[in-house]
Amino acid sequence: MWQRYIIEASTYAQSIDHLFLLIAALVGFWFIVAETVFFWLIFTFRKKDGRPTQHITGEEKHLVRWITIPHFLVILCDIVILVPAIMVWYNVKEAMPPAEQTVRVIGQQWAWSFQEPGPDGILDTADDIRTVGDLHVTVNTTYHFELESRDVVHSFAIPSFRLKQDALPGRTITGWFRPDRVGTYDIQCTQICGIGHAMMAGRIIVETPQDHAAWLLHNSNPSAASEPAAPASQSGSSIVAEVRR
Amino acid sequence: MSTQVHHAEPGIFQKYFWSTDHKMIAMQYMFTGMAMALIGGFLAYVFRMQLGFPNKSVPGFGIVTPGKYNAVVTMHGSIMIFWVAMPILIAAFGNFLIPLMIGADDMAFPRINRLSYQIFLVSIVVLLASFFVKGGAFGGAWTAYPPLSASGAYNLTPAGATLWLVAVALEFVAFLLGGINFTVTTMNSRAPGMKMFDIPLVVWMIVLASVIFMASVGPLIAGAIMLLFDQTLSTGFYDPSRGGDPLLWEHLFWFFGHPEVYVVLLPAMGIVAEVITVFARKKMFGYKTILYTAWATGVLSFVVWAHHQFVAGIDPRMANIFTVTTLLISVPITEMVFLYIATLYGGSISLTTPMLWALAFVAEFMIGGVTGIFLGASGTDIYLHDTYFVIAHFHYTFVPIAIISVFAGITFWYPKMFGRMLNETLGKIHFWGTVIAFNVIFIPLFMTGVAGDQRRVYSYAQFAEQARPELQHLRTTSTIALLVMLSFQVIFLINFFWSLRNGKRAEANPWRSTTLEWTAPSPPPHGNFAELPTVYRGPYEYGLPGRAEDYWPQNDPS
């Protein structure tokens, strides 16, 4: 049912969806119970001539019970939700599986640009591949991304991966993902970042190792050797300075 | 007519523009708020048209360019929260009800009250002016995250951004003055015999809301000054390249922004409590428990703010704390809703228009409540943050608060405000049209949100996964439903203004209610009461066994 809306293309996509379904089941139960009781009461106690209303303060013990029992059940449900929610959060945002590859993701008005280590597999070396809009990754590989922004707050989101992380200027925020499904998926900016916000789209292309190797071979450009390999953050702040003048 | 000598009848200008009478100020707030609601509704129409029928010229507006779209969305959010929900729920109802319900002749500080409205009016002028300055109105979302909001080079609306900020700051000042006045009046000016737990819930809730607002807005006022300096004096409070930090604003904003939700929720809860007890002819189930849950909510609302920032770059470990507190706050709110439901038990429910609105509030607010859990749970928020799921969720809280409960209040107190009855038939048509359309607007948006539609985007053409036709159909459905909902508001306006002259004359207590405002004539004269009442009992004494009448007014000595 879920896949009809949006596919799961990363290892933690499914755990997030399962958490969603768990919460849906629990709160859905409460919601249905409450609404049923609600409408049943409205119907049962509709105005009838000659039927006096009852004077109930709701302070007596045997009445308070009707509130305290659901009250503790709600707390119980909260805990049942809390534990898996924090577990999922921990696995996605706190625990960081060792990187097999590291890429740098840079948001700026209004495009995503990416810096991928070339054949040597190390960032900030001469053979790095810098791309705009498209990020090429290998399937079943754990990627760390170093997220930066050159101007305003952006948010790096890949819906099919259930991945979302804001990019703050001046900070480097590290995250991870492990694509497990070959294909091409959207990259969104989900934090309003100016008039080009809706143009700030990208694509992540998840390839088989062979295809990725071929792509690397085809793109590891010698011209990169000439340009100084500077970490993007510095050039970033200089761009900010320019924009200000 | 009032016996207090000093209440002479003022002249026209005095009466309508310079009055210190709390009822007149309430009317000023209400009509201003309704006018702003029309503007906010029109803005909603503009961007929903763009989303439902992309890149078609919107009748009455024209082509929606990306820049205009951002401005329209930003203004819709700001106006609906700061210039509709707060003035109507807190200022209008607070001004009208507090002195009447606590048996006083006016606010404790009438001139501070008038000043509060005048500052509020100035804030509106500033805000509306921002539509016409160079670059147009501010387009950085109502959350105004810097550096986007701090630098004209980024938002391309330098003048609009500053005017927006000034308007919001003025609005804060207005509501600080008003809220402190409400609090002091309720604490000090109650009728003889009205003890703490004899105060009607709506007064309690409005005062609690004012206190929460007062305590949470301070840091944001400081933050707004800093942002203003960033915009105008080129300071670097939020500029990382100059030793500042953009994340600071997000914290300051949400430290206010989340309590703000309860600032508008509590008065709505109070209004609904009054209406339900009257039309179910029932004593409130667990009056004190409701107050305790309200206090608990108020305190907890100060420790949950960062759940708006789970993926905003805060330290991930902090998210765990805020997830716990966020799920904790669901407990008192749930309990409050349970108590409202339990109040219906054993009643004799007559489904008048106000009652329909009040019941609809409870039914719809539950949807908003349960969907909040998905966002409060950090795990699912990773995916749902800043999607349309969020939008659908908070509209399922804010529409019941700012629209449904307000209609409950207006239709309920209309006789007291204007001395006329509203037309029931028109009222019911308006109710069903509005509520059904409302659900058809936002249920599709839950789906598009789950499908990954991100917020504040004027067109999904760039995003292959979002550009699928089945999602576009959902968006179009929502837009059409909005058109229906808006058109039904015409019926309300007709009913409202037609009844002002031609409605059936209302006697003092048409609903046979117990609270003090119904002992004053409808509409109450300057000074409210012929002689100021004395209170003998709590507000909700309905259906007592062994009494001729099924209600026992608070001021009835027998």
Add this chain to the structure above:
Amino acid sequence: MSTSAKPIANERHVTGIPTARLITWWVIASEIVIFGGLLSVYVMHRLGHPEWAAAASHTNTLAGAFNTFVLLTSSLFAVLAHKAADAHDGPRAAKLLRLTSLGGLIFLTVKGFEWTHDIHEGYVISSGGFWSYYYTLAGLHGLHVLAGMIIMLIVAADAAKNQELQRVECIGLYWHFVDIVWIFLFPLLYIAR
């Protein structure tokens, strides 16, 4: 006009605290949150940026100390005015209140000299983190001093005619609060480095 006389709502005091004093307390409470927010933000930046100490060392400790002395003294006059008001000696209260606002005037003058000096040295509000906070904090506080002075002169005018004497205490409360804020601003801006 109908606003000239007070409504009965204003005369009641169910809490046992006169209405005027009650609202003063609430105003002070809201001011605590405003100044508290700004101060705590400044403190966390200051702790995170040890390099600001260099800029902070440019501030003139003695000028700050003198201003603290001035405010403390003016607070003394304010509270003496309250005492006089309790003794229903309006004219004396008015005299003391005017002395208090004179203290405020001296405070602002000294501040003016400090700022002109800082600006001449090239330290303006946009000269980096510390200076931004320095001018914002002191400026916000200075605005409160100014507002207090104006209100105080109005109250004094009434008090001289033995009218609205309860306001003498209220404006005093507000003034003491402004004093306390400065008591914390002084070490934060002038001493800590």
Add this chain to the structure above:
Amino acid sequence: MTTETHVHHPDYVKIWAILVALLIVSVLGSMSSIRPVVLAAAFGVALVKAFLVAKNFMHVNVEKRWVPYLLVVCILFIVILFAGVSPDIMKRSGLHWNNDAAQKAVESGAAPSTPKNE
């Protein structure tokens, strides 16, 4: 309007003298070169002074009990704010994030201290 005298007035001049003495202490403390001494003198004295003013000039000690409580609660909210915000703002790095800009500012000594022309 009822302005019943709710306080007996202590000797305000004496309190004022104490306050001035404390002020001198904090200034002398600031002359010292040992940082802890400076800070202790500065902020310890500030707390004492604030307490004296609140107690004797504002009479919170004889005011209705809940008034000081109200003021303390407001301060507590600020403490909560500090506790929730400082982990992100005060620190320059945390779990999976680095505030490079702040780090750079700290290392390069003072933040840019020349007026920006705009």
